[in-house]
Amino acid sequence: MLLHVVNRSPANSRVFEQALSGMGPDDVLLLIEDGVQGALPQLVRYFAPIEGRLFALKEDLEARGLLGRCAESVQVVDVDGFVTLTEEAERTVSWY
Amino acid sequence: MLLHVVNRSPANSRVFEQALSGMGPDDVLLLIEDGVQGALPQLVRYFAPIEGRLFALKEDLEARGLLGRCAESVQVVDVDGFVTLTEEAERTVSWY
Amino acid sequence: MHEHDDTLRDLLVILRHAPHGSSWLKEGLDAALVAAAFGQSVSLLFMGEGVTALMPGQGPGPLGQKGTAATLEMLEMYDIETLLVDAQALSALGFSSDELMLDVTPVSAEAIPEALSAHRLVLTF
Amino acid sequence: MHEHDDTLRDLLVILRHAPHGSSWLKEGLDAALVAAAFGQSVSLLFMGEGVTALMPGQGPGPLGQKGTAATLEMLEMYDIETLLVDAQALSALGFSSDELMLDVTPVSAEAIPEALSAHRLVLTF
Amino acid sequence: MRYAILLMGAPYSHQASHSALRFARALVARGHRLEAVFFYHDGVHNASRLAAPPQDEPHLVDAWTALSREHEVSLQVCIAAALRRGLLDEREAARHGKEGSSVAAPFELTGLGQLIDLGTRCDRLVTFGP
Amino acid sequence: MRYAILLMGAPYSHQASHSALRFARALVARGHRLEAVFFYHDGVHNASRLAAPPQDEPHLVDAWTALSREHEVSLQVCIAAALRRGLLDEREAARHGKEGSSVAAPFELTGLGQLIDLGTRCDRLVTFGP
Numbered sequence: 131m132l133l134h135v136v137n138r139s140p141a142n143s144r145v146f147e148q149a150l151s152g153m154g155p156d157d158v159l160l161l162i163e164d165g166v167q168g169a170l171p172q173l174v175r176y177f178a179p180i181e182g183r184l185f186a187l188k189e190d191l192e193a194r195g196l197l198g199r200c201a202e203s204v205q206v207v208d209v210d211g212f213v214t215l216t217e218e219a220e221r222t223v224s225w226y
Numbered sequence: 227m228l229l230h231v232v233n234r235s236p237a238n239s240r241v242f243e244q245a246l247s248g249m250g251p252d253d254v255l256l257l258i259e260d261g262v263q264g265a266l267p268q269l270v271r272y273f274a275p276i277e278g279r280l281f282a283l284k285e286d287l288e289a290r291g292l293l294g295r296c297a298e299s300v301q302v303v304d305v306d307g308f309v310t311l312t313e314e315a316e317r318t319v320s321w322y
Numbered sequence: 323m324h325e326h327d328d329t330l331r332d333l334l335v336i337l338r339h340a341p342h343g344s345s346w347l348k349e350g351l352d353a354a355l356v357a358a359a360f361g362q363s364v365s366l367l368f369m370g371e372g373v374t375a376l377m378p379g380q381g382p383g384p385l386g387q388k389g390t391a392a393t394l395e396m397l398e399m400y401d402i403e404t405l406l407v408d409a410q411a412l413s414a415l416g417f418s419s420d421e422l423m424l425d426v427t428p429v430s431a432e433a434i435p436e437a438l439s440a441h442r443l444v445l446t447f
Numbered sequence: 448m449h450e451h452d453d454t455l456r457d458l459l460v461i462l463r464h465a466p467h468g469s470s471w472l473k474e475g476l477d478a479a480l481v482a483a484a485f486g487q488s489v490s491l492l493f494m495g496e497g498v499t500a501l502m503p504g505q506g507p508g509p510l511g512q513k514g515t516a517a518t519l520e521m522l523e524m525y526d527i528e529t530l531l532v533d534a535q536a537l538s539a540l541g542f543s544s545d546e547l548m549l550d551v552t553p554v555s556a557e558a559i560p561e562a563l564s565a566h567r568l569v570l571t572f
Numbered sequence: 573m574r575y576a577i578l579l580m581g582a583p584y585s586h587q588a589s590h591s592a593l594r595f596a597r598a599l600v601a602r603g604h605r606l607e608a609v610f611f612y613h614d615g616v617h618n619a620s621r622l623a624a625p626p627q628d629e630p631h632l633v634d635a636w637t638a639l640s641r642e643h644e645v646s647l648q649v650c651i652a653a654a655l656r657r658g659l660l661d662e663r664e665a666a667r668h669g670k671e672g673s674s675v676a677a678p679f680e681l682t683g684l685g686q687l688i689d690l691g692t693r694c695d696r697l698v699t700f701g702p
Numbered sequence: 703m704r705y706a707i708l709l710m711g712a713p714y715s716h717q718a719s720h721s722a723l724r725f726a727r728a729l730v731a732r733g734h735r736l737e738a739v740f741f742y743h744d745g746v747h748n749a750s751r752l753a754a755p756p757q758d759e760p761h762l763v764d765a766w767t768a769l770s771r772e773h774e775v776s777l778q779v780c781i782a783a784a785l786r787r788g789l790l791d792e793r794e795a796a797r798h799g800k801e802g803s804s805v806a807a808p809f810e811l812t813g814l815g816q817l818i819d820l821g822t823r824c825d826r827l828v829t830f831g832p
Contacts, residue, residue, distance in 0.1 A: 139371045154560035163717045164343035172416035193342050195377035209728040223569045226831030235496045250435035259587045260468035268541030289467050291502035305598040319444045322701030344716050356684040384720040385760035443691040469586050481814040509590040510630035568821040584786040585744050614715050620788030624798040656714040658750030668754040672802030
């Protein structure tokens, strides 16, 4: 299992498409920084192919006033959870 | 008439959408730097709403080996032509 | 010579970036505040992800930095009152203009070119 | 401890940027060359606009700078022979793999995750 | 016409600096007057006197300096953007208790007001972003 | 586990540096060992001893220095990326005929080989881009 990290919003950037095309069936994706916008109900549809394997960073949601606005299918983790994901994944691939 | 300048490729970035939404009926758009990819026949369709008002910078096409590959609807100008466009336009708006 | 058409406002600052992720938003706002302090008539246009700058309830950044929400609250003091928001970008994110932290004017796609034409200078951030 | 699975190659460098527009492509290639010089098995994967790095007939940049085409021609000398190209990105730009400046292996969307799994380290540029 | 350029891309990372220099040369060659280049955001790094690019790459600081000298172009660096990025002249270095400085003439640290002033005074302002 | 971080975003321009510092603090708090942070591309600007951010903003160079001291984290800066961007230590400044320097200990200029070595030696390498 690999962890993919995306830090750009699907509203402005197509980097999320590259991340998705790099993901195997067990891989998970964590949204950080401006990428957390992807956790909004209107944008989460871009991540439909990996439903259940999408995470978003709590601190970055909070800083942007988006914490209470995430789609239900998104798993919110804090930075300790981010570290745990990197432990569990064989390696981490960042898309920026 | 305003001149809009875009330096990112529609293959990676959504900046061209912002530029298009800022364009009035007489405005023109110049593609420079990585933006010149938008002049390729496969990508020029993104600029269909402004057909006849799309320019691409010759030197940047040349550096990338793309000079002979532009769609016919694109007007290729060199850097002197870029200056001329800025003279003719009331102002220049850059989208990056 | 520069045309001094009196129907034109002085400066439109286009803000296209989210808070915290980069310094673009802050640096664009700084340019707007300075122009206003110099007595210019300044408008802001929030486009793309820039509309998230207006979310209520923003907090500090990862190392405690302030963000831009406090700066936005000072706009009125600087007489920057024309706050335009790309209506399409807003609905793409699932927001409505009445839940934002400031009173803004949603503009349709057709009205954006008019906004650009109505200012002597346009800066994009 | 790090797993030393012998079926894995050492390094995959993903190149996602065009030549001349930024230093990303050059800096990614530099990382690949250094790893190869250290005796590692290195593969390259061109994705997105990165596929334009392989266009034949590239010239110097605006101020005469070399670009990256000459570096690509040295890959073979460094035993970097696994050159993967995202087939979808290629066709999105209207190119076919046989008109590129190097012999490359087009990979389908399904095969990209396999490429990532087959290397001990993945660096994205 | 009177032009100004606003440059916001870092040298050696984005083409913005190259594009701006090429455009600057072309516009003075066509008989226009380039009043100033204003460096903002990561563009402030164009003013670093410490940049040491490889010999076979263009030396951007030297190119700006030559442009400034040949055509009396003012090179204005936003002081707020510069300080946080480690671009200091001798006065700011002293004020912040730093030894040494990284910005030298003809580049000058100045306020954002100068950008607004250029936008008002000049007929054309062209922005090069990263 | 043994971790390394690759940082490629400029401080004060992108969140990358903040994210990397936050992640670094969290992983050492969980008992992991952070061997090194490698600065590449615009990330090299994190090493500038001349950065003078406003008092009410985080001082990233100080934050990296504190992390390095408290947890014996090596701070490695790609020399090729650094030189062209005006990041020099005293030795490189002398070699390039520049007065003054912009990189000071605990940051050290080093080759890309160190990044490859970290990727091999460490269990995890996490990249923060702009």
